[in-house]
Amino acid sequence: MCRTCGCNEPHSHEPFQPVATRIALETSLLAKNDRLAGSLRARLARDRIAAVNLIGSPGAGKTTLLEYTIRALPDAAISVIEGDQATDRDAQRIAATGARVRQVNTDAGCHLDASMIARALDELAPAAGSLLAIENVGNLVCPALFDLGERAKVVVLAITEGEDKPLKYPHVFRAASALVLTKMDLAPHLDVDPASYIEHARRINPQLAVFPVAAKRGDGMADWCGWLRGSLT
């Protein structure tokens, strides 16, 4: 008996070759996030809320910059979404300034995505006409790719991180509208040339607005806050 078809005639069969059908999908790998970010952007625009997405390494000074920015711009009613893998430590620091804040913990996740912002925004309910600061998970790589519905991405880079970082992590510098160069009060103690940080960042993105600041001492904060207010409201 033939083992392939079970008939009584012994004979050979061509090996079975399933024919694959090609189906064109032609969609962006980021389509789902981009769609959601688009509806977030529309929702924020309707409520006249300007969102800024702060991206930088762990320890770059993102939270400290926010603490001092919130105090410097009391009438902007800044509210904050804090992204970290774990803990609500940053949310506690922001809450101590009196600002409204929601902490998002991503666990294993290395970046915030639009669905996380949509959920946090429901709880946070920022006032119409206010500024929303989103502090992304400390990471110079992954957050560059994910649109959160923000009006601008801002890179936060500390002077202690080294002048080669814009060249080594170009994507985020390309995606950003502004660079805040933090901890400038430490520059005299380091063997660095602050101008080279700016030169490298502008080589990646010639349109980048740059704000060197020492948040705790107040240096440069007026320019940064002016940009934030001017270009976001």
Add this chain to the structure above:
Amino acid sequence: MHELALMSGLVETVVEQIGDRRVAAVAVEIGELAGISVDALRFCFELCANETPLAQAALEIRSIAGAGRCNSCGIEAAMPSFCAPCACGSFDRAITRGTELRLAYVEVL
């Protein structure tokens, strides 16, 4: 590891579109300036495809070379990295190609 999020989204999208038909191949187009590690993408695809209709699928990756138009002299030319200057010396270039992150097609059985 944003590649993990991308591949998990890809598997989800494909299953949404074609249901539980077995997938033989998935083709994606990845620009040279898209900020994607192709090795990480392959690794994450295997993880995400496991126990789905894509489990046996081959991942075909077509790389798209970067190109940019110079805002100083107007010439469009190859741009293998964000800080690759134009032949005229300017770094001020608008990217015209190379940021693609596209799911092109699937082959189903």
